[in-house]
Amino acid sequence: MKNAFAPSALKLLSVIGLGLCITLAPSARAEQATNAATSQDDTNKLLLQRINELEAKGKQLEDKQAIPAPAPAPAPEPVVEGPRVNAVNDRLKLNVFGDVGYGATDLKPSHHTFRIGSLDLFMTARLSDKVSTLGEVLFISQNDNSIGVDIERLLLQYRHNDYFGVGIGRYHTSIGYYNTAFHQGAWFQTAIDRPFMYAFDDEGGFLPLQEVGVTASGRIPSGKFGLSYVAEVGNGRNHLLEGEPAQNARDSNNGKSFNVALSARPSWLPGLDTGFSIYRDYLTFSDNINHSELISTVYAVYLNSTYEFLNEAMLLRHVGT
Numbered sequence: 001m002k003n004a005f006a007p008s009a010l011k012l013l014s015v016i017g018l019g020l021c022i023t024l025a026p027s028a029r030a031e032q033a034t035n036a037a038t039s040q041d042d043t044n045k046l047l048l049q050r051i052n053e054l055e056a057k058g059k060q061l062e063d064k065q066a067i068p069a070p071a072p073a074p075a076p077e078p079v080v081e082g083p084r085v086n087a088v089n090d091r092l093k094l095n096v097f098g099d100v101g102y103g104a105t106d107l108k109p110s111h112h113t114f115r116i117g118s119l120d121l122f123m124t125a126r127l128s129d130k131v132s133t134l135g136e137v138l139f140i141s142q143n144d145n146s147i148g149v150d151i152e153r154l155l156l157q158y159r160h161n162d163y164f165g166v167g168i169g170r171y172h173t174s175i176g177y178y179n180t181a182f183h184q185g186a187w188f189q190t191a192i193d194r195p196f197m198y199a200f201d202d203e204g205g206f207l208p209l210q211e212v213g214v215t216a217s218g219r220i221p222s223g224k225f226g227l228s229y230v231a232e233v234g235n236g237r238n239h240l241l242e243g244e245p246a247q248n249a250r251d252s253n254n255g256k257s258f259n260v261a262l263s264a265r266p267s268w269l270p271g272l273d274t275g276f277s278i279y280r281d282y283l284t285f286s287d288n289i290n291h292s293e294l295i296s297t298v299y300a301v302y303l304n305s306t307y308e309f310l311n312e313a314m315l316l317r318h319v320g321t
Contacts, residue, residue, distance in 0.1 A: 096122075280292070
């Protein structure tokens with residue numbers, strides 16, 4: 001009995017083992033299939049992510065190609081250095097005036113000759129924003145063919161603003177209109193020569209057109225009337241024979257001349273300039289007698305591109321004391 005049962009038992013155990021094997025095998029395959037599916041999903045996700053990244057990069061490249069390249073910057077223009085305008089340096093400016101020509105007269109004996117008139121060196125120097133200097137040196141040909149030198153103007157000036165400026169030195173007096181409108185630059189005046197009334201006193205003129213002293217000038221707040229003033233105090237002029245009219249180094253009588261001028265240039269009539277001046281001095285002659293001198297002028301001037309209308313009137317009075 002014992003031997004007969006044993007084989008049967010072994011067969012049963014074999015059958016049970018086979019069943020276990022059959023039962024376990026499908027479970028393993030299912031687990032492998034699940035793992036494979038999961039791995040495939042991850043791979044698909046990675047591939048899809050990679051595709052998206054590649055598409056994004058491709059789009060960026062397309063966008064860059066679509067944007068036009070910036071135009072090249074234009075080449076800088078060559079720097080052309082402008083001419084220096086009558087500047088000796090940053091502070092000093094120099095202007096030169098002169099005249100040459102040919103003259104002929106019908107006087108006896110007649111003279112036909114080439115000649116030079118004068119050479120005028122006009123200089124201005126800026127010392128600061130408000131302080132400057134002005135100098136004018138004149139070289140004049142004389143009748144004996146020599147060249148004379150004259151310091152026409154020499155001023156140290158202070159300009160506070162448009163309403164007040166002052167200068168000390170040698171200047172042209174503000175008597176009337178012509179003397180300060182046309183100094184030595186004859187080219188700027190339309191007349192052939194200076195009017196007799198305004199001939200320079202060192203050339204036989206009877207007015208004190210050059211002074212050594214102090215001059216102040218500026219605008220007067222007046223709106224559309226355009227008022228301006230000038231006030232001057234100087235040595236006066238010397239009337240001794242063969243003496244220099246302008247008293248450059250010494251005042252012969254210690255008295256001082258005074259001059260006041262007022263002008264109007266209304267904005268409502270461009271080109272119109274009207275004004276007056278009053279000059280007062282005491283003259284001392286060789287007899288040590290003083291003579292008071294009073295020079296009053298009034299003028300009306302109108303200038304435009306076509307017409308020039310200059311009119312001046314003067315009253316000169318001397319009284320002995």
